[in-house]
Amino acid sequence: MNTLSYGLLSLLTKHSRTGYELMQHIQPFWQAKHSQIYPLLALLEQKGYVAFVHVPQSDKPDKKVYSITDLGKEAIRHWIKEPTDDPVFRDELALKVYCISLVDKEHALKLLADRKVYYVKKKERFNQLFDKFKEESGKDLEDLEITDLQFGPYVLVRKAMMKVDADLTWCEWMKKKLH
Template sequence: MNALAYALLSMLVRKPCTGYELKELLEVFWQAKHSQIYPLLTKLQKDGLLTFERIEQSSKPDKKVYSITEKGLKVLKEWMFRPANPAVIRDEFLIKVYALWLVDRQSAKVMFEERRAMYQSKIRYREEQIQIMEKEFGDGVLDHTSRVFGRYLLFQRKLRQEEEEVSWCDWVMDILDKTNKTNQTNKTNQTNKTI
């Protein structure tokens, strides 16, 4: 089984979910596509690791609500004791940063402003979710045997990463502003020397 399969089981151990809900919950770990999730759910169901209940909907297609089985829980618990594989980080933006010298200063600044805005939005969402957990579970969020404990830790970690990303964007934009001012000063000095 791959990491995505274990991620799906980890989501389902907390509560039954639809495929759409699983995709939304997985956002904390990585971006998975529906084309990855649904075939894997079918495989996990065939392997007896999860089951589903079909829910009829009047104006929409029926939906499946997935639940983990005892066998799935056993497999998930066994996996918990294995060492984790090294993290795979794939961020297209960082490749663009590496080649940033190819664009003008203003375009570079726009790239970082957009990145910053995206992460500020993530921070707002993460803070809202953390507040909901703290309100609903109180001190229970810090009880390692609570269903919400791992999710709370994960959201706190993601929040810190997102705040660091905003801080890094601010730092880069500050450098870009200083570079622009230095270039303008140099141009002014060269103009004054020629006059």
């Protein structure tokens, strides 16, 4: 079973979700399209790692709500203890910046401004997520313990916030360097 499949199981440990919701919420950790997720969910269901119920909706199209099974949770516990792959990071912007001396300052600033917009939007989304966590959780988020289902998602939001801040700091530093 591939990493994304385990990732889907992982998201389902917090609560049941549809394929569409899984696609949306796995984005910060793993950028996958729905065309990759739906077939994997069918495989996971075949293997008994997840189960789903049909939920008809009047205002929106009907949906399939997936839940993780005990077998699925066992699979996850085994997976966590196995060696972890190195993270994969592919950034077209970095490749462009590498040879930025080939174009003029205006094009460089445009490139940077576009990416800054991307990072600012990302930061806003993480801030909203953080606020939602604060609302949902009764206690102080800093008091969450590893045994709490919210612990993992919470520390990941903090990780994402730290990283996007580092990215924005670089953007600002870079902009100043270009005058």
